[in-house]
Amino acid sequence: MNLTENILPSSIAPATLLLPGPDLFGVRAARLRHLAHGHGLAPWLNGLADVCDAQQMALNTLPALIGLPSGDAAGPPLAGHQAAALWQALPAVVHQLFTASRGLTIPPAREPGAEALQRMAQDGLKMAVGEVATGQRDAASILVAAALQVVWTAAARTIALSAMTPLQDLAPCPCCGSAPVGAVVMAGEGKGGLRYLECSLCATRWNAVRARCTLCEEGSVVQYLGLEGASGAVQAEACDHCGGYIKTFFQDKDIQIDPLADDLGSLTLDILVGEQGYARAAPNLFLQAAEPVRDMTRD
Numbered sequence: 001m002n003l004t005e006n007i008l009p010s011s012i013a014p015a016t017l018l019l020p021g022p023d024l025f026g027v028r029a030a031r032l033r034h035l036a037h038g039h040g041l042a043p044w045l046n047g048l049a050d051v052c053d054a055q056q057m058a059l060n061t062l063p064a065l066i067g068l069p070s071g072d073a074a075g076p077p078l079a080g081h082q083a084a085a086l087w088q089a090l091p092a093v094v095h096q097l098f099t100a101s102r103g104l105t106i107p108p109a110r111e112p113g114a115e116a117l118q119r120m121a122q123d124g125l126k127m128a129v130g131e132v133a134t135g136q137r138d139a140a141s142i143l144v145a146a147a148l149q150v151v152w153t154a155a156a157r158t159i160a161l162s163a164m165t166p167l168q169d170l171a172p173c174p175c176c177g178s179a180p181v182g183a184v185v186m187a188g189e190g191k192g193g194l195r196y197l198e199c200s201l202c203a204t205r206w207n208a209v210r211a212r213c214t215l216c217e218e219g220s221v222v223q224y225l226g227l228e229g230a231s232g233a234v235q236a237e238a239c240d241h242c243g244g245y246i247k248t249f250f251q252d253k254d255i256q257i258d259p260l261a262d263d264l265g266s267l268t269l270d271i272l273v274g275e276q277g278y279a280r281a282a283p284n285l286f287l288q289a290a291e292p293v294r295d296m297t298r299d
């Protein structure tokens with residue numbers, strides 16, 4: 001009898017962090033195409049699926065990142081301001097995505113020069129931490145944001161778990177400091193019922209208490225709002241105390257659910273929840289119109 005096998009399954013605490021998989025973007029591309037079937041926004045979702053395929057290619061061919069932060073500094077090790085190694089890797093990935101985009105079904109986008117790239121990347125990182133972006137985002141902004149996701153996801157997969165900041169209530173991504181795109185309630189694999197927030201930038205998932213507002217200090221009980229007649233796999237977790245909401249994605253209702261993709265596929269829910277007076281609190285770097293996103297980092 002193997003003793004460790006007998007003891008471990010029930011005594012191991014649930015993982016507080018789940019790192020993004022090597023095929024994150026490819027899986028997301030497939031999910032977007034699935035959601036596009038019969039969807040009113042099918043061309044847009046299919047175009048973003050193409051971008052995700054290009055992201056996967058870029059992730060697969062990205063040279064190893066050298067000189068990643070060791071986590072000695074205070075705060076998340078991959079926060080934009082202290083991740084020089086990531087900034088160095090970014091221009092090549094941007095070039096790769098813009099080159100790939102010529103064959104894609106998204107509007108044509110002109111590759112930015114060094115200065116414009118810097119500005120667009122800063123804007124993307126600001127959006128990821130939940131700062132309000134202004135105006136309409138064009139295809140170029142979305143491609144630069146897609147490149148940021150590739151580099152930050154590669155770094156999240158490489159950096160030592162010990163370098164990440166410990167989890168705290170209301171804290172943003174322990175890896176890069178960005179705000180979550182949404183929450184996912186897991187099914188199966190011994191994680192059934194556990195709720196994780198997924199980073200809008202690096203896709204790291206961190207464990208967060210369920211049925212409690214993740215946006216405000218009151219820890220208020222939330223109410224779940226969904227679309228009538230829908231599967232219930234996507235619901236808005238709305239808080240009457242702070243007036244914010246974040247979407248929650250239920251794997252037991254749909255095992256293939258992907259917080260970023262399914263967020264884009266469920267914008268009708270945002271309209272419904274917005275009409276009831278709640279404000280969206282989660283950034284999604286693929287959204288075209290700049291949403292009035294609450295700044296979670298200043299809570």
Ligand SMILES: [Zn+2]
Nearest residue numbers: 173176199202
């Ligand atoms: Zn992150």
Ligand SMILES: [Zn+2]
Nearest residue numbers: 213216239242
């Ligand atoms: Zn709240």
